[in-house]
Amino acid sequence: MPLRLFLLLLLALGAAVVRAEEISYRRDVQPIFTAKCVACHACYDSPCQLNLGSGEGVQRGAHKRPVYNGLRTEAEEPTRLFLDAEGEAAWRRKGFQSVLEGGGQAALLARMLELGRSQPLAHNARLPEDLEIGIGRQNSCPLPGEFEAFARDNPRAGMPFAVTGLTDDEYATLKQWLAQGAPVDAAPLEPSPAEAAQIADWERLLNAQDKRSRLVARWLYEHLFLAHLHFQGGAPGHFFQLVRSRTPAGQPVEPIATRRPNDDPGGDFHYRLRPIRDVIVHKTHITYPLGPQKLARVRELFLAGDWQVAELPGYGAQRRANPFETFAAIPAQARYRFMLDNAEYFVRTFIRGPVCRGQIATDVIRDHFWTLFQAPEQDRYLTDAQYRSEVTPLLALPGQLDDIAGLWGLWGTYMDRHKHYENLRRQAYAERPAEWADLWSGNDNALLTVFRQHDSAAVRKGLVGAVPQTLWWLDFPLFERTYYQLVVNFDVFGNLSHQLQTRLYFDLIRNGAEQNFLRLLPAGTRQAILDSWYENSGQLKLWLAYTEIDGQTPSALGLPQHEPIRSFAAHLLERHAAINARPDPLNRCRSAHCHRPGVARELQYAEQALSRLAGRPAASLPAVLELPEASLLRIEYGEGRREIYSLLRNRAHSNVAFIFGEHLRYQPALDSLTLYPGVLSSYPNFLFNVRADEVPEFVAALEQAKAGAGFTAVVERWGIRRSHPEFWRYFNDLSAWLRETEPLEAGVLDMNRYQNL
Structure with a gap:
């Protein structure tokens, strides 16, 4: 063997050995x-x-x-x-x-x-x-x-x-x-110098020892414990979590493992920020920004006034049950405004959430609705101290005691308190008609869209999709109760009693948000609209569990008696166009140009064709019933470019008032589609890959498809099944697309719900 060839062979063998060792x-x-x-x-x-x-x-x-x-x-x-x-x-x-x-x-x-x-x-x-x-x-x-x-x-x-x-x-x-024995080499994420400096600033703030600071820190922890925190000027991909630790700053974090974040930590502890060490997955990636401006905002909201804390509250079931009493010393204006600043984050925690199979929450909501917020200046809980004092004891939340034998007696107590509160609330707001100024419009968190897909849901800034059947209008008590009931106090490891109480009470909260929205509509239309939301068995729930609506106090919005929700939506879109994060010409086309302005010409033609699918009920588009609830559409155009769209099937129900028997309330002929650019679900059910020049043909095929062979032909031609030889290339490209377009929000998508079409 020539010497040169022999040396090359030795080098190759040596490289293989090194590789095996490395x-x-x-x-x-x-x-x-x-x-x-x-x-x-x-x-x-x-x-x-x-x-x-x-x-x-x-x-x-x-x-x-x-x-x-x-x-x-x-x-x-x-x-x-x-x-x-x-x-x-x-x-x-x-x-x-x-x-x-x-x-x-x-x-x-x-x-x-x-x-x-x-x-x-x-x-x-x-x-x-x-x-x-x-x-x-x-x-x-x-x-x-x-x-x-x-x-x-x-x-x-x-x-x-x-x-x-x-x-x-x-x-x-x-x-x-x-x-080799499956060795795992640890590589702890180290904060950058900019991050380390900001961590030190936040830990100093959170661990100050005066009573006001300690109470504020506790409230902030309970509202940020779930967040993937990122710092202004921080390194890409670096996220942190706020925990309670036995050790102070400068020492390794030793987290305290309580069942809930508002359980007694048992002895001295310190609030610490630690790096998130595992792969970022989209379904649990709920981001929240920290930086000098946010630090200044916290000081401005919580620590600038002259309010005092006589005695720090303890821990226990009563403190968990009623955060309005626990944190009563902190001005309610500060608490609500802090939540409004990043309202999308808080709604994500209880809609998208890290529980990952959230049917406890999601089977209580419609498949598509918009969420609005009450202006702090017009929230009676914030502006009327006497009213706040009267209703605060009534805002306690169930689920702290999980004794199954005493479930119904306990639930009856909470129902009575809730009804008493709703009656007081209705009387308080009957004193003045609702006005446009009552809607908060402080930033682009003011307008949110929620999509539900069975046991998961997604939230996005902006008003996406056709005008929905229902809207939520959250005030501070509704917002804070939802957050505590579904996030802080919810225990995914809890028993039947705990989970049942959580589900039943969230049903009351949802109804409260809907009834609050009805105050914006003409008084004479409210009962008929409410009845349309609670058809059939829902009428029983209206009689048994929900309080009466105010059908007398007029609205000052000046909406017509005919289709007032559609009129409200039109005015809302016009009045708040500057803060609507997602204008939607695909689902609410008002001209002959049903596409986004400024996108590539190939995409304009594609979106124009796709808009024919948007908003159509299954009665006129049978293929809707063949599509999963969350399909993604990958459109290839130009030289190696692509755009991702979500094609969401909104399932219609006569009502969403009961835990069981959802199929009995399902109205399939009313199912419709929402189509919008972007990944609007953490759980894709299927992926279609279509060239831009084929989109009109794809749309026509869906329009003509019925159950069976017609739809199967669409899947055969454009579908990426689980068995596709390049499945992972296409599936992982969705996460790559997120990294390119929304790097802060990007994460690995979940395929547990990817269907066998």
């Missing part, structure tokens, strides 16, 4: 998990609680017990990553089983990957009908000793599950890593 979890393994696994394995809805968004999650392993169980009689022990335990030994004591133990091909992770590799899918074909892929499927979560029987009984249950698998290189990398 497999890095952070550099080589986590990117594979992020690209192919995190889309299912993140948050509480991760199958078998296996979270692959970080080395800590991989090492923690899997658990047979599901987080979601609305029928359990006893609350479960929380299993929150980075909070409820630290280190493998601690997680083993909590019942988690290793997926790495045994190393190499003996590891459970390796065997699940090999099982998936042994059953390749037919290219872009529908999955077998008997393969259950829905989020309600029963996950077996086998232990290593149970795997052979599991694989024999479930040959198509390998990983990645029911989707195109890993590439040869990815599989080889994971196999090599497992053979």
Whole structure:
């Protein structure tokens, strides 16, 4: 063998050896998990609680017990990553089983990957009908000793599950890593100098020891504990979380793991900001900005006045139940204005939220509605001290006591308080007709749109879609109660009683927001409109649970008796055009040009064609009933360019007043579509990929499609099924598009709800 060839061979062999020794979890393994696994394995809805968004999650392993169980009689022990335990030994004591133990091909992770590799899918074909892929499927979560029987009984249950698998290189990398013992090299995120300086400023503010500062810090913590905080001038991709720690600034954070953020921390503690260590996933990524301006705003709102704190409130069920009493010393104006400044964040926490399977909240809401806020200057709770004192004891929230035996007696008490409050509120607002000035318009958070897709929902700034059937108008008591009921006080690990109380009370809050909106409409139209929102069985709920509306006090808005909601929407869009973050010519086209101005000509033609689908009921567009609730449309144009659109199916219901029997209230002929640029769901149900010049044909095919072969032909031609050989390229491009267009909000999307069309 020539010497030169021999040396090259030695170099190649040496490189291979070095490569084998250099497999890095952070550099080589986590990117594979992020690209192919995190889309299912993140948050509480991760199958078998296996979270692959970080080395800590991989090492923690899997658990047979599901987080979601609305029928359990006893609350479960929380299993929150980075909070409820630290280190493998601690997680083993909590019942988690290793997926790495045994190393190499003996590891459970390796065997699940090999099982998936042994059953390749037919290219872009529908999955077998008997393969259950829905989020309600029963996950077996086998232990290593149970795997052979599991694989024999479930040959198509390998990983990645029911989707195109890993590439040869990815599989080889994971196999090599497992053979090396699956080492995880830690790489803690370090704040940049700009971030470190701001962290120090915020921790000084939050840990000041005078009574006023301590009470304000507690309120701020309870309102920001869920946030992915980012700093002005901070490094891209750096996010932080506010926690209570046993250790002060300058020492490693030791978080205090209480079930709720308003539980007693037990002894001395410090508010600390720590980096978020796992992969950012869109469904839990609820951002909030911090910076010098926000710090100054907090001081201005909370610490500039001369209000005093006689005694700091303690902790306990009563303090959790009524934050209006707990924080009564803090001026209500300050609390409400702070929430309004970033209203989208707060609505996201209880609509989009990190619970990830939020049917407790989402089956109480319509599939599409707009949310508005009452101006602080016109909120009686803020402006009338006597009224505030009278109603504050009535604003307590249920769910603190989870005794199932005493559920209905307890619920009756809260119902009586709620009705008493609503009666006092109606009387207070009957003193003056509602005016346009009563609508808050301080910034672009003032106009929000909510879309629901079964057990998930999304919130965006701006008024998106056709004029909805219902609107919410939130005042401070409605806003704060919703936040505490669904975020601060909600325990996803709680029992049946807790979850039932949460659901029942949120139903009352939603009705309160709807009734508040009715004050803006002509008095004589209100009852008929309310009846149209609560048809059929909803009339029973109006009689049993909800308070009467004010049908006498006039509105000063001057709206017509005929279609007042449509007229209100037209005036609202015109009056607040400057703060409407998302003008919508696709769904509310008022001219012959139904497209966004300024986009590429190819997209203008495409949007013009797509606008034919927007707002049409299923009665005139049968394909609506074939589409999932959240489809994404990827349109390719120009030289390698693309635009992403959300095609959302809004399911119609006679009412949303009951926990059970949703299918009995479903009105499919009234389902409609909203089409808008952007990713308006964390949970895509399907993806279509269409060239811009094919969009008119795509639209025409949907217009002509009916159930069966017609719609299947649309999917066959333009659909990206789970079995598509390039599924992951298309799916991950959605996250890439988010990084390009909304870098602050970008995260890995979830495919647990991706359907088998």
